[in-house]
Amino acid sequence: MLTLLLLAVTFHTDFEGASLGKVEILSDTHFRCAVKGEADHDGRNRQANWYYFRIDGATGRKLTIDLVDLVGEYNYRTGTHAVTRHTRPVYSYDGTEWKHFDNAEWDDRAIALRLQFTPDKDRMWIAHIPPYTNQNLAKLLRSFHSHPHLKRETRGKTVESRDILLLTVTNPKVSDEKKRVVWLMARQHSWEAGTSWVAEGALRFLLSSEPQAVRIRDDFVFKIFPMADPDGVARGGVRFNANGYDLNRNWDAVDPRRMPEIAVQRKAIFDSVDSGRRIDFFLTLHNTESEDYIAGPLSAGSPGVRKLAERFSTLLNELTAFHSPKGPRDSGQTTTPAMKGRMMVTQALFYERQIPAFLMELMVERSPKLRRLPTIEDRLEFGATLVKIISTAIADR
Ligand SMILES: [Zn+2]
Structure with a gap:
């Protein structure tokens, strides 16, 4: 049982400022992660550009994470998205020091941002920009x-x-x-x-x-x-x-x-x-x-x-x-x-x-x-x- 737990890559949002939508498991190293986003009191102006989550148990494994469900509205203009080809996520191994990922692949048709990386440590935090809570x-x-x-x-x-x-x-x-x-x-x-x-x-x-x-x-x-x-x-x-x-x-x-x-x-x-x-x-x-x-x-x-x-x-x-x-x-x-x-x-x-x-x-x-x-x-x-x-x-x- 312990071995199984160690093998599974897990996602966590049980800390201040965290946010992540639904995680779809495509394989044991490939995950499609919806950005939760937020709409206003009328259900309008959804903006989906805050994600901040932790991945456990992935040391040394090459992961693929697709950030999806990015499209929303801005000032009642539909079809906008604030995660773009040029916004690059950050990661941290201690929740304090943050670095930008070297690469992220933008899929213009799917409107998705793909990250491929191999964590050096068992716990890794990922966010849109360096968090401040x-x-x-x-x-x-x-x-x-x-x-x-x-x-x-x-x-x-x-x-x-x-x-x-x-x-x-x-x-x-x-x-x-x-x-x-x-x-x-x-x-x-x-x-x-x-x-x-x-x-x-x-x-x-x-x-x-x-x-x-x-x-x-x-x-x-x-x-x-x-x-x-x-x-x-x-x-x-x-x-x-x-x-x-x-x-x-x-x-x-x-x-x-x-x-x-x-x-x-x-x-x-x-x-x-x-x-x-x-x-x-x-x-x-x-x-x-x-x-x-x-x-x-x-x-x-x-x-x-x-x-x-x-x-x-x-x-x-x-x-x-x-x-x-x-x-x-x-x-x-x-x-x-x-x-x-x-x-x-x-x-x-x-x-x-x-x-x-x-x-x-x-x-x-x-x-x-x-x-x-x-x-x-x-x-x-x-x-x-x-x-x-x-x-x-x-x-x-
Ligand atoms: Zn503002």
Whole structure:
């Protein structure tokens, strides 16, 4: 019996953030694995690009895994898929260090991604991009537990009663009166783990003893929502909260019961503005397949907002791997919501309080400037530079 168990290759999803659909066994080394995907509250907009599972018992055996059931919808456009010819899965033997597979074979007719590999170890984790869970965040925050320049608050609860955290980084010994104020948000969409690595890099830099970080803490207040959808991250979701609502749409529909995450985040931001505090810059971080870009209220904003966007974009293009040669995009839809329940955070913040709010997309496919698929280290480093660039772009205003 023991021998049989050792021979069978088994698939596991009994850990935080894991997701996998049905596994069909084609032979003892060939498996067809459906990507579970997730649809919204109406059963629309299915997106299938988060998979994270463990394979046990395959040491030294050449496996073939076909990732299938990838097609869904995006913004009600059918037939789209966010696992592509150019997205390359990652693997790990310890759940911490992640590497991209050297090869993956795309089948355009079947819309499937085939992996062929021979595990070196008995346990192997596979994911779409390097995962970042609530546990990663908790560990990070524990490491900064007694930092005098970090304040951590729970601003409310998610559908499943998880904490909605808001972090504040600043030197409390310097009066806030003249400080510029920046808000950052990560992980509105739970599959976009790359944005959490960026946020971690940003936080690590902000709390560091580097002279520039010390100056930034004297001159700025950074407010960070590090995990906008902790429920989705916990269950290995894709882009909807536990009730099926997209947390970067619906910002015009205040519904604390169906989407408490948005209600809590909106209130925190608007309470701050309404009490007379400034917000010089708001940025929400996202991942997408093949493009880096920034979008913001270019046409509706003042010339100052457009200049800020252009300065921010130029610095990113010059100093980082961010590759957006066409510059910032207009997020449009600022005076009248085009469709009820489709407003993004950036649109709502500008529409309702004229906050210079931007969205940043960071690609998960091969970066033309890095000349490789982005790694955890690339994301962490980008996060640190992002803080420096934001503070420079705003200080120049
Ligand atoms: Zn997103």
